[in-house]
Amino acid sequence: xxxxxxxxxxxxxxxxxxxxxxxxxxxxxxxxxxxxxxxxxxxxxxxxxxxxxxxxxxxxxxxxxxxxxxxxxxxxxxxxxxxxxxxxxxxx
Numbered sequence: 001x002x003x004x005x006x007x008x009x010x011x012x013x014x015x016x017x018x019x020x021x022x023x024x025x026x027x028x029x030x031x032x033x034x035x036x037x038x039x040x041x042x043x044x045x046x047x048x049x050x051x052x053x054x055x056x057x058x059x060x061x062x063x064x065x066x067x068x069x070x071x072x073x074x075x076x077x078x079x080x081x082x083x084x085x086x087x088x089x090x091x092x
Contacts, residue, residue, distance in 0.1 A: 002082045009080025018079045020070045025086025027055040050088030060085060 005021040036042050061067045066085050084090055
């Protein structure tokens with residue numbers, strides 16, 4: 001995904017199309033219930049996340065979420081980037 005984002009970002013930037021990506025960690029949604037339904041599995045997963053919690057949907061796509069930022073003029077000079085929104089999981 002990171003490579004595709006960079007490649008498309010470079011290819012389409014001259015046309016004024018900004019391609020950026022979001023790489024979320026564990027976010028509390030219906031799709032993650034397989035992990036969150038098991039206390040042992042959830043604890044094992046969260047123990048590796050420096051913030052110690054799951055992400056919330058609004059942090060990714062809410063009014064002040066990462067997706068809104070990327071779609072806003074505030075990110076008008078960003079292209080080909082993938083933002084990690086994983087509670088610090090990739091730091092470990």
